[in-house]
Amino acid sequence: MPASSDRPSETPVRTFHPSAFIRGSVALHAVAAGALILEPQLWPWALTAVVADHLALTAAGLWPRATLLGPNLTRLPQRAAARGEIAVTIDDGPDPEVTPALLALLEEHAVRASFFCVGERIARHPQLAREIIARGHGVENHSQRHLHRFSLLGPGALRAEIAAAQQSIVLATGVAPRFFRAPAGLRNPFLERELARAGLQLVSWTRRGFDTVTAEPERVLARLTRGLAAGDILLLHDGHAARTAGGDPVILNVLPALLTAVRAAGLKPVTLRAAGA
Numbered sequence: 001m002p003a004s005s006d007r008p009s010e011t012p013v014r015t016f017h018p019s020a021f022i023r024g025s026v027a028l029h030a031v032a033a034g035a036l037i038l039e040p041q042l043w044p045w046a047l048t049a050v051v052a053d054h055l056a057l058t059a060a061g062l063w064p065r066a067t068l069l070g071p072n073l074t075r076l077p078q079r080a081a082a083r084g085e086i087a088v089t090i091d092d093g094p095d096p097e098v099t100p101a102l103l104a105l106l107e108e109h110a111v112r113a114s115f116f117c118v119g120e121r122i123a124r125h126p127q128l129a130r131e132i133i134a135r136g137h138g139v140e141n142h143s144q145r146h147l148h149r150f151s152l153l154g155p156g157a158l159r160a161e162i163a164a165a166q167q168s169i170v171l172a173t174g175v176a177p178r179f180f181r182a183p184a185g186l187r188n189p190f191l192e193r194e195l196a197r198a199g200l201q202l203v204s205w206t207r208r209g210f211d212t213v214t215a216e217p218e219r220v221l222a223r224l225t226r227g228l229a230a231g232d233i234l235l236l237h238d239g240h241a242a243r244t245a246g247g248d249p250v251i252l253n254v255l256p257a258l259l260t261a262v263r264a265a266g267l268k269p270v271t272l273r274a275a276g277a
C-alpha cells in the first residue's frame with residue numbers, strides 16, 4: 001500500500017475545546033434549569049430561551065461555512081495564501097466512471113487536489129483510492145455512507161461514521177485522512193468533539209460550483225472563478241456529478257477551464273496537506 005513519511009498511517013488525537021457559542025448554550029440551559037427549580041412560574045421564559053437556543057444551534061449547523069460550532073477551515077492558512085496557493089477539493093467519490101478521467105485531467109495540468117471520499121465507495125473501489133494517492137493527491141474523510149441525515153446523528157453514530165470511513169481509507173491506501181468534510185456541509189454541535197477525538201480537522205470551502213445540480217458548465221465555472229483569490233478552497237464533485245446535455249459529467253467540462261483561469265491568475269493549486277492546513 002502506498003505510504004510516505006509526510007502521510008502517517010495514524011492521526012493524532014487533538015484536544016477538544018468547546019466554542020464560545022457552545023459554552024454559552026450550555027450555560028443558558030443551566031440557568032434555565034435553575035430558574036425552573038427556584039422560580040417555577042418563570043417556565044414560559046425559560047422554555048422560550050431554550051427553544052431559541054436550539055434554533056440558533058440548528059441554524060449554525062445548517063450554515064456550512066459557520067465557525068460557531070467549532071473550528072472550520074473555509075480558507076487556506078495565511079502563509080499558503082501568501083504563496084499564491086489555492087485548494088481544489090473534490091467530493092463524493094471515488095466514481096469508476098468519472099474519477100479516472102478526472103485524474104488524467106489533473107495529471108495533464110500538473111495539479112494536485114484533495115479528494116473527500118465516501119468510505120463505502122472506497123471499499124468498493126480500493127484501486128481507485130490507491131491511484132489517487134499514487135498520483136500525489138490527498139484522500140480525506142467524507143463519512144462512511146454520506147447520509148442525508150448526517151447532521152441529525154448523535155455522538156455515537158457520528159463517531160461510528162467517522163471511524164468507519166477512516167478504516168476504509170486506511171485499509172485501501174495505508175494513509176489516514178487528516179481532514180473531514182460533512183455530507184453537504186451540514187453538522188450539529190456533537191461533531192467537533194468526535195472530530196477532535198479522531199484527530200481530524202473540519203474543512204468546508206470558500207466557494208462551490210453546485211456541480212451536482214447544475215448541468216451548465218458555464219454557470220458552474222462562473223461560481224468558482226468569481227472573485228478567485230489566493231487562499232481559496234474550491235469545491236467540486238466526481239461522485240454524484242451532474243451531467244451536461246451531452247451526458248458528460250460537469251466536472252470534466254469545467255476543470256480544464258477552471259485550471260486555466262487559476263493559472264492566468266498566478267495561483268497554484270495544492271493539496272490541503274501541502275498548504276499546511
